[in-house]
Structure formats: structure tokens, C-alpha cells
Amino acid sequence: KAGVTQTPRYLIKTRGQQVTLSCSPISGHRSVxxxxxxxxxxxxxxxxxxxxxQRNKGNFPGRFSGRQFSNSRSEMNVSTLELGDSALYLCxxxxxxxxxxxxFGQGTRLTVV
Amino acid sequence: xxxxxxxxxxLRLQEGESSSLxxxxxxxxxxGLFWYRQDPxxxxxxxxxxxxAGEEKEKERLKATLTKKESFLHITAPKPEDSATxxxxxxxxxxxxxxxxxxxxxxxxxxxx
Numbered sequence: 001k002a003g004v005t006q007t008p009r010y011l012i013k014t015r016g017q018q019v020t021l022s023c024s025p026i027s028g029h030r031s032v033x034x035x036x037x038x039x040x041x042x043x044x045x046x047x048x049x050x051x052x053x054q055r056n057k058g059n060f061p062g063r064f065s066g067r068q069f070s071n072s073r074s075e076m077n078v079s080t081l082e083l084g085d086s087a088l089y090l091c092x093x094x095x096x097x098x099x100x101x102x103x104f105g106q107g108t109r110l111t112v113v
Numbered sequence: 114x115x116x117x118x119x120x121x122x123x124l125r126l127q128e129g130e131s132s133s134l135x136x137x138x139x140x141x142x143x144x145g146l147f148w149y150r151q152d153p154x155x156x157x158x159x160x161x162x163x164x165x166a167g168e169e170k171e172k173e174r175l176k177a178t179l180t181k182k183e184s185f186l187h188i189t190a191p192k193p194e195d196s197a198t199x200x201x202x203x204x205x206x207x208x209x210x211x212x213x214x215x216x217x218x219x220x221x222x223x224x225x226x
Contacts, residue, residue: 004156006156033213033214035214035216042216042217042218042219043157043200043202043216045213045214045215048211048212048213055211055212056210056211056212056213058213088154090156090157092214097212100145101145101147101159101162102147102159102204102214103159104149104156104157104158104159105156106155106156107155107156109154
């Protein structure tokens, strides 16, 4: 079956712009979580959605937001981009909310110039 | 705050030279410990889930074990294709802050032919 699909794979944006990233989870999975990966900080938790509700949020500024649709697809938005937002953004889907494995997509590589 | 520490940061082995990677953790409300493999520029690939002390899982040349404070990923007779970064993560759940995955920094494994 199809894995987690993230689009686009690569993105170049200018400081001050905003960006929207998309994630389609594995069919039947209802939980979607987002992570930021940088060489210095590793994988950092952004937020998790389950049944269209944000269940948890990491320590990121309000410029980072997300949402989940009724078909479990999720989007993540970053407004007023800063150079430090350059990173690999990863989406993971899980069958349920707790006690289950998370399967990752290939990520979106965002470069802010 | 949940903490995951992996050691060593980097490990270089000769093909066939067995070794172990360590993941020590401090977490309240543990809902599972996960091992992932990540190749450069790609999303993490799920390997194992461990839920309770004493549990062991095996897959090809890899074997993961869990105690109350740490997990080990044993690699038996590794091959060059096992070269990757191995990530350990714990899922916790707290009434006040919900569920999240906390990742370690990873161990970068290189297997020379």
C-alpha cells in the first residue's frame, strides 16, 4: 500500500514569505504529526493531529501552524519565514493516537534565502 | 522533560564486525520505544517497536532490546548497505501535554567493505 506522501519535495522561499506543506497519510491512518529536522537540532516535534484536532504542540513559535482535514490529510503552514526555518520537514502517520508506530514520508526540503 | 541520548554519535565498522548502539532515555508515561533507520536526504524508516522491559525484536542482522532505562540495537555481521543513521525515539503521553515522539540525535553508522 502507498506510504506517506509529502509535497512538494523541495521548496525555495524568500525571507518574509509564507509556505504551505502538504502530507497525505497512509490509507486508514488517522494521526498525523510533523517534525523539523536540522543538522544541529535533530528531529524536533512540531505538532500532532488526530481526528482533525490538534492534540499536542511542540515548542515552536506561533508562525508554525497546521490543520488536518476530514480525510486525514494534513497541511503545515509557516508564515513570515526566517533563514533559520531552512530544514527538512517530515510528516509521520500513525494508525491511532497512542501506542502505535509512526511511519514517515520523504520530507519537504525547505530553503529560505 | 523527556530525554533521549544515543551513543556513540558515530561508529565505523568493518564488514562482518558486530557491535551495539545504545539509547538511554528518561521519560514519564512511556508508550513505546522506536528504532528508525535514516538514509541521507530521506525520511526515517521504521524498524522496531518495543513496549516493555525484557522485550526483544529481530529483523535480519538487527536485534533490538529494551530495559527500564535503555535500549540496544545489536548489529550482527553488518554489511555496507547497513550504513545509515540509526535513530531512537520514545513516545510519551501526559494528561497535561498529550502525546509526542522525542528523538535522540542518532548514531551515524558506517560499514566499510
